[in-house]
Amino acid sequence: MPDTQQLLFALGIVVVGSPLLLTCILGLSSLASRKLSEEATTRLGHVTIACGLAASIAILLIMLAVDKRHIVVELGNWVVIPDEYHFSVKFVFDRLSVPLAILSYVLSGTIGAFASQYMHREPGFNRFFVLYAIFVLGMVVTSLAGTIETLFTGWELVGLSSVLLVAFYQERPAPPRNALWIWCVYRISDAALLLAAVVMHHLSGEGDFDRLLGSGAWPDEVSSLEPRQALLVGALLLVAAAGKSGLAPFSGWLPRAMEGPTPSSAVFYGALSVHLGAFLLLRVSPLLDLSIWLSVAVATLGLLTAIFAHLAGSVQTDIKSALSFASVAQVGVIVTEIGLGFRYLPLFHLLGHACLRTLQFVRAPTLLQDYGTLENAIGDRLPRVGAPLGRLGVERYRLWLYRWSLERGYLDSLLTEYVVFPFARAFRWCNRMERRWTDLLSHGPSRESDQVQSHFGEFEELP
């Protein structure tokens, strides 16, 4: 049926194209210093997201109707080096990507509507929606990606927009600082993904998933790789997933992401981007089937993360941190499920968790009223239910564990102490060596910047 094929192709273009259109209009008008009004931005957002959502639901319905499980929309090769490399842009609609795309549209559409009210008269309204558009585009591209290069593109867009949204309140020092931390974690994750792409090309000559993962529709592909190769690619992808999904030891970034306005925290870190790691693992799940060690590693990491996040979450005293650790805990459980070989279960878990968490995040500021209502209904103070740490008998361990949880497992400290410091020290050493060399060459101090006294205090003081 060529007609269906064309229709699907057209719908696929709409699914990917509408957030792209939104990004272009909002972004270009901002670049040209002709910011759209709040109403225009809102309406444009509604229309494009609704189109994208409608198209993706239509694809789902057609897929169900004609009983097709794997639809590919190819946009051709963008770079071809014969026999060496080709860069193709390709989108895949299957049982994994379509639900995730629909989820992205539903949640970001709702949050877009929420934000257009919530951000009313905020000086950064326009900036927020530009980043929002980039984020939606990134999410959709990532979910539908058929090659690792396409996936990487979406992955980067999501990362970039997320970090800029965390740093939304750039006039205070804390948001940019936390955004920088997240950016660094994301870069580690990106580096791992990029390496994985290189290895994939090395192994299979191209970055297309179907070559790597074998033929068939998700989740029943059969890969032709050897287990050792699968382990290598899989391990790199696991690092990428861990960074993006806040698995141990990177979990510390998620509470830090709560610096942005509530709607962005809600949908981006609470619901969508935090699941991208799990999605990546699902996408390459045939690799997990190949290597038992990989599966074990995935399951273990997931489980450790879940336990850690549960303990840390149980002592957090602000609602957004509590919710973000609750998110990490569930993502940990989802990853464990993936490691244990389930496919549809984690997908369904992921969808449900994303929806529920978004609702909770959006309602977070109303917690006081909710608690009041609950107390009135119960007729008493809310019971402090079974503190997980309370059951440990020995006082000393209890204290130690409480502090460990309160300090979020010292994960960020450990990263600072054992990764950041050595890293910085190594580069400072390089700097010193270079200076020695240039000084030698120029027979004297070679850097003018050394003489400049840096100035830290505030420039303008209150008179």
Next chain:
Amino acid sequence: MLEVSRSLKPPFDDEFQRSAALDQLNASIEHASHLLPAQGPITVFIHHNTLHAFEDLPFPEAVKRAAHVFGCNPYLSEDQYREALRSGRIRFAELKQVLHRDLGERADESIPCFGTRLDLLLAMLHDPLRTGPSEELVWFVAEANALRRIRPEASAAARARLIAETRRWVIRDLRGGGDPGEAPARGAKTQARAPQSLKELLDRFGGSTIENWTDDAWESFALQSLWRVCCDGVRDLPIFAVPPAGPIRHRDLLLEATGEDADLLVNGLLMRFVAAFLDQGLAPSEMPLRNEGFCRAFYGLYGQPAGSPDRWLRGLPEELRRLTDRRISPLESIFESLEALGVPSDEWDDFLSATFLPLRGWGGMLRQIEIRGDRAVHPVPPGSLVEFLAIRLLLDRFAAAHVARQAMDFKGPLAELRSALHERLGRHRQPTVEQRAFLVFQLAQVVGLSPDMLQRLDQPAWSKIVREIEAFNGLERRRVFHMAYERRLTTQGLDAISIHAPPRRGRPTAPAFQIACCLDEREESFRRHLEELAPSVETFGAAGFYSLAMYYRGAADAHFTPLCPVIIRPQHWVVEEVGNGHEQAHHRRAKTRRALGLASHRLHRGTRTLASGAVLTGAAGVLATFPLVARILFPRLAARIRKTLGHIVQPPPVTRLHIEFEERAGGGPDDGHVGFTVDEMTLAAERLLRDMGFTSGFARLVLLLGHGSNSLNNPYNSAYNCGACGGSAGGPNARAMAHILNDTRIREGLARRGIELPSETVFVGGMHNTCNETVTFSDLDQLPPSHREEFQQAQRSIEAACDRNAHERCRRFMSAPLTLSFHAARQHVEGRSEDLAQTRPELGHATNALTIVGRREWTRGLFLDRRAFLTSYDPTQDDDEQGILTRILQAVFPVCAGINLEYYFSRVDNSGFGSGTKLPHNLASLLGVMDGAASDLRTGLPWQMVEIHEPVRSLFIIETTPEAMLRIMDRNEGIGRLCRNGWIQLALLHPESRQVSVFHDGAFELYEAQASALPKAASSVDWYRGWRDHLEFSQIDAGADQASQPNSH
């Protein structure tokens, strides 16, 4: 061991010296702790003066001090005031007036070149004066247009004069001086005056071709010579202004010297710890050792081995163990820390204040929970704040040592760190030549002062000019601007009263019904619309707790809520009971509610745990999409569905208040000390009626309205409620008071006390929701049939007034179109209160500016734009000692001034005194909000609440005589302090002559109206329709045929 401890132990020679030092330390801590914000838990938000600690100073002095201590802005920025000057909100004539008055005799003293002092200062106010670091100024002068184009602010005349005079000067003197052959005598004279630098400049411009210079070249030459003359003029002047004291904390000095912030380390740790220590139930697990106190908990948790890998904390467990083992008290530990940091005792006050301030929100909350434990679910032991300080200083020591070691390789004792830092930093706080010259340079341009004139000045003249300019610094300029800014509004308010008050209107005769509302300024428009709709109605204003201080528990409430001003601790408990055969239904529903409540609580917690979370999110998570989408896209519909469902489990509509005292064993709510005795009720009723001056002329129907507000996703909900009810909704007070006034025994008692309530008068209590604009009444089943008809009529008027009030409110909401109908406006405000995404459910007390105490007759018919607190008071019924006025003012002053000043400070510096934008707020410990992931607890009001507020000190207009007011001010320290120190502006309306007098410098001066008439409009709607901005006060007169054109200022 002995050696170590001796070196660390404070070197007290004897017990006496030790206790004296600790006493002094205690006093310093007490002093410092007063600077902490006094905001309690956010669930009971009480407005108070942000700078309460400075109230014993005059306002300008106090805000200046506070600005220095907190590093916050005490006024709007100069640019904002100048914008107001441009738009006419500040009038130049008034600016001149206030400046003249402020300078007094010094105004007319002459300043070389600039005319009088007044002229100079006005010139400084008129156009912006820029300054910056020297490097920036040098760059600006060298690279930007500063030396090529005269400032755009300069008038054409000033510009022309500057260039023309420079031209004459160059041709006449400067060039002539270069050619002594032509005019030797004059040339020699000029030679002495014109310095070499100007000669060079002339040469550079090509002195020989001077006739061919373009206009641009002349302009540029004028500026360059001006700049050189200014620089030369200020070069050798002494320093006039004393530079502000530099920072004294080690962290601040370290930050300035190295760019490393030691507070990042300390705050990160301490915020988490304090939040967990104070947590009122947000985290499922409670902090172990919490009940043993702050220090013990900290020692227990952080003294564990194998803790954090953080480098800066190395050695902390050992230190904590030493403190525990040697039983060193928190106070002694503070002493040790100060010693170790090298802080001498005369610096303690300032140093400890500065140490508190980085986490002032958390520190303040700790202090509040410590001293008002009754307002928290989990109080903290006494002494927690001192222990907090002890831990803070301990951590400061570790952090400072770490940063000093890391960033500047400092290895000496900590006590010497500050001197090392001072040495490294040097003192370069004095203004540089460029900075001083640039001010004169800018001023000379706008005044049109040529380099020639400046060049002829001698050093004393330069001194005088520069001293004057530097003394009138940014803060002083803003202070003067602010006075003019307030002056405009004060004049408008006083004019309105002076013109509107004199005609005697008297109370309405034969009113259809009477209604009392809270004195809240949001009720001003409600009352006005009601009076317009039903001209025979009489309205009153009283503090919204209606003289009944009580703990109240509704039929479906879990706890008692104090419903009275926060300074009172109620002695009476009142409960709402379900009666008349509804008990069974009530119990059944209560049970269902409890079951549902427990289930949803479990669900709520469950989604945050591991196993049940997995099941819940996996199995049912997708279902959350329905409420999510419904509540965000269709808030009103979702609310209606929720309400319908909620009705099933709500308590039955027929309930009674159990107000009357019952003799049962013991006291307290659970033992049954419930209610008021008849005598107490009679007293309260009498007090209320006498306060309002409402002792005769009762209509058949009298309504009492409390007020409250409800909105979603709004931690500040309580701040919108009734301030007189301690941040709760005041409906129950109105209901209880109506019940009391209907009681025949009370009426008999009142009659004995001289207030005759006619038997046909019926009181009905109700509640006004100021957010969704609804009025609901209670105990309607007890309304006698004879009054039903009248009540329905009254209710119709009130409904119509609600529609119009909603309409008037909508003019200030940017997201509500100005073309809304009354009905649509009502729907709009309903939607706002149910919308999760709405950050401005209502605008609260924003724009409040007036506080009026007196009879309604002289404000009735005045459009006060929802800006006036209106308290009813009849001076003719007061005793000679003004007992009634005194007790009214004792409540009105703290409440209204508190609201006004909190809005003032949150508006002028929203990120410093206020809590910044609401959008990233994050609820912490169920006590307050933080910014984002972790920050200090934010106190004050968020931007969304104060956005449209005009920061002005409230103008109090009280109907009494100057003598009476002075007497009250003398006898009540709090009131006197607020008036005399200028925290409010005070004016009186004489009860007899109806003349207005204004309080100034300790005495009252008669006020003369500036305007001859007020604008008139036929109705409020006619006056405000189509306007978003603040409106002028006007007379609403149904007889006026056409509205005069409104003017937004």
